[in-house]
Amino acid sequence: MIHQLVIAAITIVFGIGAAAFYFYGSNWLLDTMLPVRSGRPDAARNTRLTGLIRPWLFLGPAILALGLYLVYPVFASVWLSFHGRDGKEFVGFSNYIWLFNDAGFRESIFNNFLWLLVVPAASTFLGLVAAALTDRIKWGNFAKSLIFMPMAISFVGASVIWKFVYDYRAAGQDQIGILNAIVTYFGGTPEAWITLPFWNNFFLMVILVWIQTGFAMVILSAALRGIPEETIEAAVLDGANGLQIFFRIMVPQIWGTIAVVWTTITITVLKVFDIVLAMTNGQWNTNVLANLMFDWMFRGGGDFGRGATIAIVIMILVFPIMVWNIRNARREMEGR
Template sequence: MHPALQAVLTIVIGLGGCIGYFWFSNQLFDKVLFPARGPNIGRNIRRAEMIRPWLFLFPAIFALGLYLAYPVVATFWLSLTDRDQGGAFVGLANYQQMLREAKFWEAIRNNMLWLVVVPAASTAFGLLAAQLTDRISWGNIAKSLIFMPMAISFVGASVIWKLVYDFRPIGQEQIGILNAFWVWLGGEPQTWLTITPWNNFLLMVVLIWIQTGFAMVILGAALRGIPEETVEAAIVDGANPFQIFFKIKVPQIRSTIVVVWTTITLVVLKIFDIVLAMTNGQWQTQVLANYMYDKLFRAFDWGVGSAAAMVIMLLVSPILVWNVINARREMR
């Protein structure tokens, strides 16, 4: 079947199924189970109104249970078993093996480095871009250009930047922008992605390039929401542009900055595509998600691979919980 036709059929069947489910359920409630007639009409209406919200929530709860809760439980169980022993229960042996591997600690170290650099740089550049683009006449064009990388997949962005870092032997024309510039300055072409530890930072540039647009849009909206009265009062008091920005504007959007920071942090904790496409974890660039992929789909070691997946989940969960709590606090 042609992919386009398959997509159309999927949409039609999915949409039709949802409409049919809600129509049939309402008919069952109103005509059969809790009819709005007879001596028990009041009790029926109350019962129907109590149960009806769960009727509408059921598809979402079922989908979350099937595609989120069940995989977590199954992965945890796999992390406690050994494939070579026919799926026998081995307790924490997989976790102990994982902790003994140098590649795991390399992945942990690199993930921590990504966590320090990428959210900070993306948020800072996004905040700077949001502030500056509102002060120039062609700001909308600049915003579009900065946001454009968000429309590119991580793999697509990795291919672009791999060409930027491309290496050709001495004497050949350098097609990589970085090496071409380096040779123009008088240096010799370098295999940038193999130079440790700088290759990790070169990989981080790709994600910073992508996430800066996201940070700019969110922080730009927050900056435009700052009351003009506070800025005008600061100007009257003699504050210079730097003082207005850092002492008046930034404190008022601190909560938005934290949300942007934590959102990018979640992306960083799950980073996989960029490392896989550019270095495949070689030359000391391994990260947790790529380590998990290597164990699960290359070594076919589901125990250690699942243990790595649980580590990633444990790192991500506190930030998710904090984001939910913070969002609820902001809505009050």
């Protein structure tokens, strides 16, 4: 183990050293090859040339990594989705046809849509409420940091935490899961929440909402603070009450930020994998696309064609948000 840590430390030093050497060395090389000292006859030409080349020296490693790890796979996945389980035999659309006839896929995409409907809405709404409330009290920052805390916890860790909350013991025994303890305290019957058909999806969603609310709160709180006070004072003078001010004056001014939070959480939801794997592994009708894909990647030696096809479906669902993000970013850059 110590051995492993030493190797990791050496790698860090070596990796950073190599990167530093690359950047320093390539820049030095460029300056030596094309000197730009004034007085030389080719100084003007060299200045122009180094100006053209240098950005690409700076960008080189990043473009290489992005290309290999994110751009190439998109095309490779498309290619794989038209091929068989080992990626060699061309099968046309049969993976897609299989997909839409597969009960497991239909269940997963239905569940994914449920997640998409509930989690972004619930997290954004709760985050907005938390932001509005904590901004008004003295211990608000302390409260914020506690509500924000689950953000640091892994999906798997959160799953363990919530599995314990949902723990089920037969009626009559002492319940050790707090949810069933509360239910029995008020005279209800305990339930095995995560095996409850259909509703178990919502119990899994609670975990992600619990994690994402803090994120929504932090961003929306900053947006709420950015609202010009005059608009609120004007509303107060006009006799608006608290709720009216909040929903009619403040919320409309931060629609842009709400949309950002919403879409960011939507992306997270589409990729949700760990929670389902850890809580149910897709049993009891809780499967989602990312977990289904993981199953197909490795189950029975793995079927890369079908796995890639499911990945393409996730990508298609993400695509509109991607386009929207790029358009927003471009608009903002033009404003600068």
